Amino acid sequence: xxxxxxDKKKTLDLRKKHIGPSCKIFFSHDxxxxxxxxxxxxxxxxxxxxxxxxxxxxxVGHSHPDVVKAGAQQMELLNTNxxxxxxxxxxxxxxxxxxxxNKLSVCYFVNSGSEANDLALRLVRQYRxxxxxxxxxxxxxxxxxxxxxxxxxxxxxxxxxxxxxSVHVAPSPDVYRGKYRANHPDPATAYADDVKGIIDKAHxxxxxIAAFIAESLQSCGGQVIPPVGYFQQVAKHVRKAGGLFIAxxxxxxxxxxxxxxxxxxxxxxDFVPDIVTMGKPIGNGxxxxxxxxxxxxxxxxMTSGMEYFNTFGGNPVSCAIGLAVLDVIEKxxxxxxxxxxxxxxxxxxxxxxxxxxxxGDIRGCGLFVGMELVRDRLKLTPATAEAQEVIYxxxxxHILLSADGPHRNVLKFKPPMCFSTEDADLVVEKIDHILxxxxxALGLKSSNLLSVENDSGKRKLPTDENGHQSQNGSVHxxxxxxxxxxxxxxxxxxxx
Amino acid sequence: xxxxxxDKKKTLDLRKKHIGPSCKIFFSHDxxxxxxxxxxxxxxxxxxxxxxxxxxxxxVGHSHPDVVKAGAQQMELLNTNxxxxxxxxxxxxxxxxxxxxNKLSVCYFVNSGSEANDLALRLVRQYRxxxxxxxxxxxxxxxxxxxxxxxxxxxxxxxxxxxxxSVHVAPSPDVYRGKYRANHPDPATAYADDVKGIIDKAHxxxxxIAAFIAESLQSCGGQVIPPVGYFQQVAKHVRKAGGLFIAxxxxxxxxxxxxxxxxxxxxxxDFVPDIVTMGKPIGNGxxxxxxxxxxxxxxxxMTSGMEYFNTFGGNPVSCAIGLAVLDVIEKxxxxxxxxxxxxxxxxxxxxxxxxxxxxGDIRGCGLFVGMELVRDRLKLTPATAEAQEVIYxxxxxHILLSADGPHRNVLKFKPPMCFSTEDADLVVEKIDHILxxxxxALGLKSSNLLSVENDSGKRKLPTDENGHQSQNGSVHxxxxxxxxxxxxxxxxxxxx
Numbered sequence: 005x006x007x008x009x010x011d012k013k014k015t016l017d018l019r020k021k022h023i024g025p026s027c028k029i030f031f032s033h034d035x036x037x038x039x040x041x042x043x044x045x046x047x048x049x050x051x052x053x054x055x056x057x058x059x060x061x062x063x064v065g066h067s068h069p070d071v072v073k074a075g076a077q078q079m080e081l082l083n084t085n086x087x088x089x090x091x092x093x094x095x096x097x098x099x100x101x102x103x104x105x106n107k108l109s110v111c112y113f114v115n116s117g118s119e120a121n122d123l124a125l126r127l128v129r130q131y132r133x134x135x136x137x138x139x140x141x142x143x144x145x146x147x148x149x150x151x152x153x154x155x156x157x158x159x160x161x162x163x164x165x166x167x168x169x170s171v172h173v174a175p176s177p178d179v180y181r182g183k184y185r186a187n188h189p190d191p192a193t194a195y196a197d198d199v200k201g202i203i204d205k206a207h208x209x210x211x212x213i214a215a216f217i218a219e220s221l222q223s224c225g226g227q228v229i230p231p232v233g234y235f236q237q238v239a240k241h242v243r244k245a246g247g248l249f250i251a252x253x254x255x256x257x258x259x260x261x262x263x264x265x266x267x268x269x270x271x272x273x274d275f276v277p278d279i280v281t282m283g284k285p286i287g288n289g290x291x292x293x294x295x296x297x298x299x300x301x302x303x304x305x306m307t308s309g310m311e312y313f314n315t316f317g318g319n320p321v322s323c324a325i326g327l328a329v330l331d332v333i334e335k336x337x338x339x340x341x342x343x344x345x346x347x348x349x350x351x352x353x354x355x356x357x358x359x360x361x362x363x364g365d366i367r368g369c370g371l372f373v374g375m376e377l378v379r380d381r382l383k384l385t386p387a388t389a390e391a392q393e394v395i396y397x398x399x400x401x402h403i404l405l406s407a408d409g410p411h412r413n414v415l416k417f418k419p420p421m422c423f424s425t426e427d428a429d430l431v432v433e434k435i436d437h438i439l440x441x442x443x444x445a446l447g448l449k450s451s452n453l454l455s456v457e458n459d460s461g462k463r464k465l466p467t468d469e470n471g472h473q474s475q476n477g478s479v480h481x482x483x484x485x486x487x488x489x490x491x492x493x494x495x496x497x498x499x500x
Numbered sequence: 501x502x503x504x505x506x507d508k509k510k511t512l513d514l515r516k517k518h519i520g521p522s523c524k525i526f527f528s529h530d531x532x533x534x535x536x537x538x539x540x541x542x543x544x545x546x547x548x549x550x551x552x553x554x555x556x557x558x559x560v561g562h563s564h565p566d567v568v569k570a571g572a573q574q575m576e577l578l579n580t581n582x583x584x585x586x587x588x589x590x591x592x593x594x595x596x597x598x599x600x601x602n603k604l605s606v607c608y609f610v611n612s613g614s615e616a617n618d619l620a621l622r623l624v625r626q627y628r629x630x631x632x633x634x635x636x637x638x639x640x641x642x643x644x645x646x647x648x649x650x651x652x653x654x655x656x657x658x659x660x661x662x663x664x665x666s667v668h669v670a671p672s673p674d675v676y677r678g679k680y681r682a683n684h685p686d687p688a689t690a691y692a693d694d695v696k697g698i699i700d701k702a703h704x705x706x707x708x709i710a711a712f713i714a715e716s717l718q719s720c721g722g723q724v725i726p727p728v729g730y731f732q733q734v735a736k737h738v739r740k741a742g743g744l745f746i747a748x749x750x751x752x753x754x755x756x757x758x759x760x761x762x763x764x765x766x767x768x769x770d771f772v773p774d775i776v777t778m779g780k781p782i783g784n785g786x787x788x789x790x791x792x793x794x795x796x797x798x799x800x801x802m803t804s805g806m807e808y809f810n811t812f813g814g815n816p817v818s819c820a821i822g823l824a825v826l827d828v829i830e831k832x833x834x835x836x837x838x839x840x841x842x843x844x845x846x847x848x849x850x851x852x853x854x855x856x857x858x859x860g861d862i863r864g865c866g867l868f869v870g871m872e873l874v875r876d877r878l879k880l881t882p883a884t885a886e887a888q889e890v891i892y893x894x895x896x897x898h899i900l901l902s903a904d905g906p907h908r909n910v911l912k913f914k915p916p917m918c919f920s921t922e923d924a925d926l927v928v929e930k931i932d933h934i935l936x937x938x939x940x941a942l943g944l945k946s947s948n949l950l951s952v953e954n955d956s957g958k959r960k961l962p963t964d965e966n967g968h969q970s971q972n973g974s975v976h977x978x979x980x981x982x983x984x985x986x987x988x989x990x991x992x993x994x995x996x
Contacts, residue, residue: 018590026808037585076572083785089533094514149646289579291787291812312522316787
């Protein structure tokens with residue numbers, strides 16, 4: 005293809021010479037050179053097509069023409085900072101606000117999810133002068149200094165990890181592998197009570213809680229879906245301590261979860277965070293992000309006397325692109341597509357779970373789905389190497405998938421939102437073959453089937469909101485928050 | 501103009517409702533709505549043209565067609581993350597590297613000057629495990645938490661400012677208003693010795709120096725130009741303590757200083773920082789930035805075991821835009837233009853200093869020029885209100901200028917690099933009229949003329965490298981680093 009400017013070896017050599025080595029490249033022993041992309045497909049320098057199951061940044065599809073056009077047209081006219089009045093800034097803020105609960109009405113536009121979460125920390129620390137932050141186990145909130153401190157996913161990688169004294173780590177509300185599991189009578193309350201315990205301990209040491217921060221659904225942490233009611237109870241405890249609730253929607257916002265526009269809304273309409281941070285999908289790849297908060301929090305921040313100015317944040321081009329992304333989501337009903345195709349994909353994966361001993365859990369909402377591989381369904385021994393093998397074999401067959409979670413054994417699906425049922429069929433068919441091969445080679449199947457049966461024996465299958473039998477007990481919310489809530493209560497009942 | 505989508509009042513109302521109030525708008529009692537811009541001109545909703553003397557982000561001119569085209573074409577093809585190989589990333593890194601000393605060979609692409617400086621802090625702190633940072637008085641390095649700590653310009657705004665224990669503030673090397681002035685025999689050594697003193701004190705308290713960070717020329721700090729030789733001596737002291745030197749070029753890089761591509765190069769060819777951070781002009785408004793460092797620092801960062809990945813950083817669109825910006829600088833000889841027009845502007849402003857008692861100092865390099873207003877040339881009483889008046893009156897005449905520095909009395913010129921001598925004539929003519937009016941109203945002129953004369957009597961005018969008499973004794977470097985060095989030595993001699 006003419007869009008290639010040098011051969012792959014030369015690209016790789018120059019990269020080794022001039023690009024910081026701390027950024028891992030996909031498939032580092034044989035990396036992919038991508039020169040073009042459209043929708044949910046990427047193309048390498050030889051024109052080979054790859055099905056993209058992982059790029060949640062290219063939210064409305066790679067190089068969507070409407071988004072490209074909006075960006076190009078605005079670039080031609082004007083791109084300047086927000087110290088001047090501009091309609092795009094306020095129109096976009098208004099439009100974004102309309103997707104959120106009323107009280108979340110004030111926007112700060114910044115350039116990355118990291119800048120958004122860092123600003124959120126500044127907002128909560130200014131609010132009442134409290135400093136302590138409660139974060140979740142395996143959480144990842146960004147790459148700037150302040151966020152490494154609140155990202156166990158990152159700071160545990162450090163050889164000389166030293167946890168910041170004002171940061172407290174609560175258990176991940178993971179009902180599959182976490183402290184309280186599906187067989188617990190009320191994991192939401194149990195996990196929230198742990199947060200309460202952390203607050204009490206912090207108070208004993210003289211700490212004051214500024215905020216609890218969590219991704220509405222943990223992404224790098226292993227596609228973890230918190231039990232419904234957890235956020236409400238945590239918010240109650242945190243607010244009682246004078247703190248605020250930050251919902252990090254950087255990975256999962258903008259309709260990805262299908263039944264709702266924001267993932268925190270899966271917890272029910274009675275839950276409203278004090279701050280929502282956004283990023284990745286917001287500009288379909290254009291660097292932009294946003295913090296939305298309440299008037300009270302914004303006013304408290306202003307009383308600090310310190311100005312907040314962001315050179316690029318909220319520029320007319322970013323806002324034009326942001327508006328185009330919202331238009332496409334609506335026009336192409338991508339949230340609806342996420343709900344439908346996500347449901348379809350989850351069902352296919354559930355069938356894989358019935359068939360393959362290596363599949364421990366399927367959990368997801370819309371087009372945010374995790375498939376956790378284990379060597380033993382009772383001990384939950386992570387099948388890390390097997391997950392890597394799936395990823396590599398899929399790549400050979402031109403499908404891009406990745407594995408994450410603390411044990412790197414969760415296959416994660418977060419494709420562009422135009423992903424189709426045919427795409428789902430294709431990737432699951434390939435996974436089926438690969439798992440069959442791996443299991444045959446390992447002789448795993450027979451020994452694990454017993455565990456599978458034991459496991460199945462303990463669970464009864466809940467029905468979804470349409471009365472169809474669902475294949476899993478995890479929180480796969482297909483309907484409204486209320487339905488999700490009922491479904492989860494039902495799951496809990498059936499699992500216990 | 502059709503590009504306006506609502507009337508100005510409505511824009512302002514929506515902004516009040518939905519945009520964080522901590523961002524000050526220009527001319528807040530009567531803000532400007534800009535809908536279009538081209539080159540060094542901006543246009544409001546009524547088609548009124550404004551001459552832009554301040555937007556150093558629109559480096560090669562607002563909405564430059566080559567930059568727009570490069571961005572639009574790449575957006576159409578592909579915009580994805582740097583975990584895939586892409587030619588734009590490595591070509592841009594290679595091209596950027598070619599503008600720098602050889603040992604600065606490894607790039608990290610990020611999204612804003614703030615992300616760049618934060619990453620620089622992470623690099624230096626990882627390098628030897630040292631934590632202490634030495635920063636300059638009035639410095640501004642960005643808006644994320646870690647940078648507020650090292651930005652006295654910001655943290656002094658806080659009512660409850662509490663200086664981080666590992667941050668040390670050195671005197672600003674300001675030879676006009678600072679601790680050691682033009683009449684000091686060797687201000688470079690004196691200011692560097694102060695840094696040495698800070699290191700010694702930090703060591704006494706058990707601190708270990710990770711880095712010294714400075715803008716190559718202080719911008720928000722008041723367009724301060726450090727005496728030549730200062731950085732070399734500071735670097736020697738800091739490296740002896742195991743620390744690194746970070747040159748922050750976010751405001752002043754990419755040819756703005758005229759005689760050099762990077763402002764740190766004004767110190768002479770014997771000075772090479774360990775890390776250079778870049779931002780604002782790099783993408784002509786597109787959110788991007790970069791950290792460049794040595795192989796040794798990059799390798800030390802990798803040994804921490806922590807990956808560094810930046811979702812948007814170094815994407816193919818940003819890199820295409822970055823390449824186009826470099827092309828335009830070269831093709832249109834904008835660095836040469838900065839040298840020529842900057843010199844012309846500085847000479848015009850020097851004439852204003854001869855004429856107006858309110859003008860205390862003119863200092864600049866290329867198209868980065870400061871005009872400091874004082875009520876008394878001996879006491880250097882800042883003429884803050886007068887500076888504001890100049891700014892506001894210029895705005896009435898459709899010229900955009902701003903005032904900065906710790907006393908907000910330095911008129912700062914940092915226009916798009918296509919600024920012309922006609923533009924310089926226009927703005928200086930207007931300033932002349934405004935200063936005449938202000939001085940007449942205040943009756944300042946006669947009383948201050950005495951100070952002016954005293955001041956002039958003490959100074960002899962140095963000649964520039966072409967033998968022409970220069971109008972100021974400040975470091976206005978028109979030639980090579982060596983020439984700048986000689987000129988400064990000469991200035992020092994003549995001033996003392």
